[in-house]
Amino acid sequence: MIxxxxxxxxxxxxxxxxxSLAEPAALVVATHLTFCPWCRxxxxxxxAIGGALLEDEAPEPLSPECLSAMMARLDQGSCPEPEAARPLRLPSIDLLGVPQPLRSYLDAPLSALDWRPVARGMEEVDLGLGRAPVRARLLRLRAGAxxxxxxxxxxxxxxxxxxGYHDQRxxxxxxxxxxxxxxxxxxxxxxxxxxxxxLNVTDAPLQMTGGIRRFITQRLRW
Ligand SMILES: [Zn+2]
Incomplete structure (x- = not known):
């Protein structure tokens, strides 16, 4: 895969x-990670850095009982069990081709979702995540839309x-x-x-800037 x-x-x-990322944005990032080894x-x-910083924080002072128990274990030559490695967050792609983080928010394959037309050649499925004005949705654009x-x-x-899609950049x-x-x-x-x-997440409505389209599309729900 490219x-x-x-x-x-x-x-x-x-x-x-x-x-600390809000759920809608975290869903986008988690889904991107399924495609992107670099970001993983x-x-x-x-x-790992965050974990190391936490470990460097000053420990709570040990109680005398705890300290003597630890000394006794050291005397016996026993070593503490190494902490289990934290599993790497590597979401898998499910059989339907929908990355697993997103799949858990859907009740059907992409093609069977209840797509709602929002503009010419464009449909959406609102995922109902986040609080207004945040919106998380799937957008489907017809070829050439x-x-x-x-x-x-x-x-x-x-x-x-x-x-895929393109713009001037x-x-x-x-x-x-x-x-x-x-x-x-x-x-x-x-x-x-x-x-x-x-998969599209916005935290404010889009602002139309394209001449007459602005007046036409202002009435669309974005
Ligand atoms: Zn990436």
């Missing part, structure tokens, strides 16, 4: 590794699950995770051959 070219930034991976290594290293030009009031995370394929903010003004176009299915 490895993804687009990854979450180090800060997002750090938040993921220490468990980063997360494993960050978790054009998303109206827009920017972002907050952050958007978009992970390609099938097919590049092309995005299976496993690519694109993080956009208000510095990005773009007009994504789905692949002509296959269209595109994405």
């Amino acid at each position: 490895e993804p070219k687009y990854h979450p930034g180090e800060e997002i991976l750090l938040d993921y590794a220490d468990g 290594r980063q997360v494993a290293e960050l978790e 054009v998303v109206p030009r827009h920017t972002h009031c907050g952050l958007e995370m978009n992970l390609v699950l099938a097919g 590049g092309s995005y394929r299976l496993g690519d995770l694109v993080v956009d903010d208000d510095s990005v003004d773009h007009r994504p176009v789905a692949e002509r051959g296959n269209g595109c299915v994405c």
Whole structure:
């Protein structure tokens, strides 16, 4: 499998590794990890660093009873059992082709979900995660479909699950995770051959910027 070219930034991976990322964003990152050995290594290293920092914290003073019990064990030459290695977080891909972290949020294969049209050539399944204005959803774009030009009031995370899309900055394929903010003004176009299915999380509504499309699409639910 070709490895993804687009990854979450180090800060997002750090938040993921220490468990502080909100559930919708954590779902996107966990799903990206199923495609991306590079990010899996980063997360494993960050978790190892976090574990080492915790171990370096000053220990609680031992009670006299505990101390003498420990000394007795040392006298007997016994060594404490090594702590079991922490399992690496490596989610698997299930047989239906949906990465396992996402699969646990779905009740059917992608093709059998209740897709709702939201714009020309575009459908969505809302995952019902997070609290408004945060939205987590699957987006399905027909081959060649054009998303109206827009920017972002907050952050958007978009992970390609099938097919691909492109904008003026590049092309995005299976496993690519694109993080956009208000510095990005773009007009994504789905692949002509296959269209595109994405896992999409936004923390604010998109802001349309494309002339007459702005007035047309303002009425769409984004
Ligand atoms: Zn990655």
